[in-house]
Amino acid sequence: MSEPPTKIARREQKTPSKEEPPTDASIIVQFRSANGDITGPQLDIPHNVTPMQLEVLVNGLLSNEEKLPYSFFIEEQELLGELGAHLGAHKISVEKALSIVYQPEAVFRVRPVARCTASIPGHSEAVLSVNFSPNGSMLASGSGDTTVRFWDLNTQLPKHECKGHKNWVLVVTWSPDACYVASGDMNGVIHLWNPAEGKLLGTCSGHGKWITSMAWQPAHKCLPSQRFVSGSRDNTIKVWDAVTRNCMLSMSNHTQLVTAVKWGGEGLIYSASRDCTISAWDDRDGKLVRVFKGHGHWVNTLALSSEYILRIGAFDHTGEAPEDPEAAKQKAAQRYEEATAGKPERLVSGSDDFTLCLYEPSTSKTPITRMTGHVQLVNQVVFSPDGRYILSASFDKSIKLWDGCKGTFLATLRGHVGPVYQVSWSADSRMFVSGSKDSTLKVWDLRTRKLKVDLPGHSDEVFTVDWSPDGSTVVSGGKDRVLKLWRH
Structure with a gap:
């Protein structure tokens, strides 16, 4: 006798999808400069980290007195949202340390003309x-x-x-x-x-x-x-x-x-x-x-x-x-x-x-x-x-x-x-x-x-x-x- 549809739906809800890491997942990353130089040690960071939080990390690793803005790239794709969602969307493996390339942005910010x-x-x-x-x-x-x-x-x-x-x-x-x-x-x-x-x-x-x-x-x-x-x-x-x-x-x-x-x-x-x-x-x-x-x-x-x-x-x-x-x-x-x-x-x-x-x-x-x-x-x-x-x-x-x-x-x-x-x-x-x-x-x-x-x-x-x-x-x-x- 087949299972009722409500049970199947409940079981599927409990099983995490392959593309979305479980909520307690962490990812080992290695920061690199645009020239390929390794920056700091490998770090274990939560999967829901955002570019803004990565910016704080990189400024700390580089001991920047003035905090600088950075953008981040994984396999040449810019990270725009949470890390885990980005990896899932682009089907990027995290079996080994993930290489994240950071690039400095302009220190000043232009306001949009309106x-x-x-x-x-x-x-x-x-x-x-x-x-x-x-x-x-x-x-x-x-x-x-x-x-x-x-x-x-x-x-x-x-x-x-x-x-x-x-x-x-x-x-x-x-x-x-x-x-x-x-x-x-x-x-x-x-x-x-x-x-x-x-x-x-x-x-x-x-x-x-x-x-x-x-x-x-x-x-x-x-x-x-x-x-x-x-x-x-x-x-x-x-x-x-x-x-x-x-x-x-x-x-x-x-x-x-x-x-x-x-x-x-x-x-x-x-x-x-x-x-x-x-x-x-x-x-x-x-x-x-x-x-x-x-x-x-x-x-x-x-x-x-x-x-x-x-x-x-x-x-x-x-x-x-x-x-x-x-x-x-x-x-x-x-x-x-x-x-x-x-x-x-x-x-x-x-x-x-x-x-x-x-x-x-x-x-x-x-x-x-x-x-x-x-x-x-x-x-x-x-x-x-x-x-x-x-x-x-x-x-x-x-x-x-x-x-x-x-x-x-x-x-x-x-x-x-x-x-x-x-x-x-x-x-x-x-x-x-x-x-x-x-x-x-x-x-x-x-x-x-x-x-x-x-x-x-x-x-x-x-x-x-x-x-x-x-x-x-x-x-x-x-x-x-x-x-x-x-x-x-």
């Missing part, structure tokens, strides 16, 4: 490019109305309107010491501005078609800032002297227009093109070092793992930097060394073939991995400030999150109902903001991989977004000709 504090009209055509200064105190914007404008973030008011371009301003970029702003237009003309006074310092002429991208030489290589590189639709890459306004190097091996340029921290300049290739050039003499052929269609976008640290130079997250150029250069070099921790710089590219390619360009021209999953073109890729994650924004209305070292897929973030044009990280690598054709901005939480704040307000497409290096402000601009500042 409201629009200023809508600043001024541009009479679409806003095409916005860029915060490395110290986070000023903002530059370029527009289809042929002007470059500087904005004061303390008063949230316009500071200078700079005229001189004869066509749409497509790119604006700050030097890492915040002394120059370079702007490039559709005629192929580059203007250099003094941002403090809004004065035109000079013009760099030499490109025959519009400027698509610009980047400055890193601060740990040269301070005060002097050189920058530009890429153009005329298929060439040019290096300019900001003081004399002369073209120092002109490089060309691309057979189609150059879509993106980056100036790396290891002495290489990278250029991406619609000819499906990426080139690496020696920044001293302009010699071609390597050609990367991982994509089957136009390469639209590039990002470097050290990009955030190269952008802010000697400035810290409070906007402070040594006044002496030599001391500032040493500070920038020290910060670059700490950020890269002796590891080679990584480069990621996004393409019209719907894929991303991750490279270690100083060591090999073959990709570490090819990242697939998007179903339309990849518009932008960007590394987190700590270099541990990559975001890709696509015309398929999604944002994808990837591991910044191995390129493994981590999450798809959906919420936009139009193509995603740009994404930008907060300085502490805990959040990011996205701007879309659907006229909204959205703030996402890295840890939960979910939408944190929805920011409607623009009346048309959002072309460009940037999160200030001090973490206090997000700026957005687009087709409605209005700059919006968003704060906590």
Whole structure:
């Protein structure tokens, strides 16, 4: 005679499932640093321990006077909840000591932007490019109305309107010491501005078609800032002297227009093109070092793992930097060394073939991995400030999150109902903001991989977004000709 169903249900309730450790279970763990070094002895800890409690343990093992925040990884999966539940969900064995890798997080914490504090009209055509200064105190914007404008973030008011371009301003970029702003237009003309006074310092002429991208030489290589590189639709890459306004190097091996340029921290300049290739050039003499052929269609976008640290130079997250150029250069070099921790710089590219390619360009021209999953073109890729994650924004209305070292897929973030044009990280690598054709901005939480704040307000497409290096402000601009500042 079979057992009654109530007895079976009661017996099953008493039997613990294989995936969930019994309530009194403990787990033997061994902490390791990101470099693989063993930290402290093996420890017997309860199965319901949380990342916050592990943080206390690691700070104790390292004898940290100031308690530092850490994130924890088990077999490359980040621990987000209780340890036992994580092991069960990922079917991880605990027959031998469990290795837990800890990685430091930013000491400061950025608060999520939640409201629009200023809508600043001024541009009479679409806003095409916005860029915060490395110290986070000023903002530059370029527009289809042929002007470059500087904005004061303390008063949230316009500071200078700079005229001189004869066509749409497509790119604006700050030097890492915040002394120059370079702007490039559709005629192929580059203007250099003094941002403090809004004065035109000079013009760099030499490109025959519009400027698509610009980047400055890193601060740990040269301070005060002097050189920058530009890429153009005329298929060439040019290096300019900001003081004399002369073209120092002109490089060309691309057979189609150059879509993106980056100036790396290891002495290489990278250029991406619609000819499906990426080139690496020696920044001293302009010699071609390597050609990367991982994509089957136009390469639209590039990002470097050290990009955030190269952008802010000697400035810290409070906007402070040594006044002496030599001391500032040493500070920038020290910060670059700490950020890269002796590891080679990584480069990621996004393409019209719907894929991303991750490279270690100083060591090999073959990709570490090819990242697939998007179903339309990849518009932008960007590394987190700590270099541990990559975001890709696509015309398929999604944002994808990837591991910044191995390129493994981590999450798809959906919420936009139009193509995603740009994404930008907060300085502490805990959040990011996205701007879309659907006229909204959205703030996402890295840890939960979910939408944190929805920011409607623009009346048309959002072309460009940037999160200030001090973490206090997000700026957005687009087709409605209005700059919006968003704060906590």
